Structures are given as structure tokens and as C-alpha cells.
Amino acid sequence: MIKDNMTPFQFRVSFSDAGVERVQYTDDRRFYERLAATHGHITGLSVEPLVLTAEQETRLAEIASASLSCHDASIYVRFGTTESEDTGFFNAAKLLDYRRSMVEPLVRAQRKAAERQGVTLNGVRYAGDPGNRQALQEAILAADDGQLTVFAAWKDSDNQFHQDHPVSDVKDALRAIGQRRSALIALEALYVGQIVDEQIDIHDLDWSTEYD
Numbered sequence: 001m002i003k004d005n006m007t008p009f010q011f012r013v014s015f016s017d018a019g020v021e022r023v024q025y026t027d028d029r030r031f032y033e034r035l036a037a038t039h040g041h042i043t044g045l046s047v048e049p050l051v052l053t054a055e056q057e058t059r060l061a062e063i064a065s066a067s068l069s070c071h072d073a074s075i076y077v078r079f080g081t082t083e084s085e086d087t088g089f090f091n092a093a094k095l096l097d098y099r100r101s102m103v104e105p106l107v108r109a110q111r112k113a114a115e116r117q118g119v120t121l122n123g124v125r126y127a128g129d130p131g132n133r134q135a136l137q138e139a140i141l142a143a144d145d146g147q148l149t150v151f152a153a154w155k156d157s158d159n160q161f162h163q164d165h166p167v168s169d170v171k172d173a174l175r176a177i178g179q180r181r182s183a184l185i186a187l188e189a190l191y192v193g194q195i196v197d198e199q200i201d202i203h204d205l206d207w208s209t210e211y212d
Contacts, residue, residue, distance in 0.1 A: 001025045001050070001074040006064055008050050008077075015045045019112060021105040025050060025074075052077070063089065099196045106202055107195065111188040114207035118157060119176040124165075126173040127157035128181060136174045143167045180211035 002008055009025035013032045016022070018041040026032065029047045036045040052060065059077045066073075066089070072082035079098045081091035118128035126136065143151065154165030184207060194200040 002060070002070050002077055003027075004070050006060070006068075006073060008052060008060070010050060012048050012050045013046070014048075016043045017041060018109075020109040096196055100192060103192055103195045103202065107188055107192050107205070110202075110205055110207065111184050115181055115184055117212075119173055119180055119211060121169055121173045121176065124154075124160075124162060124169065124173075125157045126170070126177060128177045132157060133174070133177060136170060136177075140167065140171055140174065143170075176211055180209050183209040183211060 010027045011025065011029050013024045013026055013029070014022070015032070015036065024032070032045060032047065036042040056077050059080060060073075063073055063076055066087070068076070068082065068087060068089070069084075072084050072087055072089075075098055076082050076089050079094050079101075081094035081098065082089045083095065083098065084090065116127055116129045118126045118132065120126075126132065139151070142148075149167055150164045151167065151170070152164065154162045154170075156162065187205075187207060187209070191200065191202075191205050195202050
């Protein structure tokens with residue numbers, strides 16, 4: 001966010017990197033535009049002018065003459081603390097907000113990956129990604145409108161076809177996907193707090209639920 005000369009970068013860049021939401025600051029927007037064009041795992045690129053809030057402007061003025069690294073200066077302007085403890089601007093409580101901001105995108109990406117697996121009901125898998133949840137809702141709506149009790153042909157999330165597939169199974173699956181997703185979101189909140197408090201390692205997260 002802040003350069004070596006204690007001035008802000010021009011742009012705030014946000015994108016998804018293989019499912020992980022990231023934010024960067026730059027004066028060279030074309031670098032990230034080329035990056036997104038070249039690498040398929042970079043998606044959802046958004047480049048906006050960086051505009052500091054009034055509070056961030058005040059913080060930047062406070063450190064204008066301080067000998068801070070651009071890393072510590074950036075954290076201070078965003079969160080009101082430096083990461084280094086010997087700067088005179090360190091605030092242990094506010095540092096937790098910074099750590100949380102670093103951890104949350106990584107844990108969220110793991111949760112979404114676990115969510116995509118969905119549920120298996122009567123030997124048929126129903127994926128839990130947003131697109132499939134929408135497709136299930138649309139199929140159920142169409143079945144209800146047509147007063148159907150079975151789908152003549154159903155393609156599951158493993159690309160297997162089933163004849164005369166019960167509509168009730170699809171409804172039960174969608175309900176179970178929602179329950180499993182709620183459980184995963186609860187685990188996400190729990191794990192973010194535990195990682196920030198250094199109680200657990202981000203590589204040791206267990207995403208199993210009672211709905212698997």
C-alpha cells in the first residue's frame with residue numbers, strides 16, 4: 001500500500017489466485033493485466049484507484065518522518081500497527097486484525113474446495129459448488145411446476161446418468177448440501193480464530209462434517 005518514499009501506490013488490485021482471494025498495490029496496472037491474460041489461475045481481476053480513508057491519511061501523516069520499512073508503513077496505514085514490535089507504532093491488539101486479514105482468504109479457499117465435494121445420497125453424488133446448487137434449485141422448480149415425481153434422466157456430478165431419478169432425492173440432496181455448507185462455514189470461522197491465536201496450523205485443518 002505504501003512505497004519506500006512513504007507515498008501510496010496508485011492502484012488497488014484484487015483477484016483470485018487459484019481460488020485464493022488476493023489484494024495487491026501497484027503503480028503498474030498493466031503488469032497484473034498481463035498476468036491475468038497469461039495465467040488461467042488468475043481470475044476476477046479488478047484494478048481500482050487507491051483512495052485512502054481519512055483515518056488512513058492521518059496514520060500516513062503520523063509516520064511521514066519515521067524510519068519504517070514500506071511493509072510496516074503499509075500495515076500501520078491499514079490497521080494502526082506495525083508488525084515489528086520496536087517501531088513505536090506497535091499495537092498487539094490491532095496486529096490480530098492484520099493476521100486475520102492474511103489468514104481468512106487462505107482458510108476460505110480451503111472451505112470452498114471442501115464445499116465443492118457436496119454430498120452423496122443413495123449412491124449419487126451432488127456437487128456443492130454454487131453453479132450446481134443453482135442447477136439443483138432450477139431442476140426442483142421445474143419439477144414442481146410440472147408436478148413431476150421423477151426425472152426421466154438425471155446426470156449426477158460424476159457424469160453418470162440415472163433413469164427415473166426421484167425428485168425427492170434431489171430435494172433431500174440440496175437440503176443436505178445447505179446443511180453441510182453451514183457446518184463448513186462454522187468450521188471456517190473457528191479455524192480462522194485458532195490460526196490467528198496460533199492454536200492450529202493452517203495445513204492441519206479437518207473439513208469433515210456430519211453431513212459427509
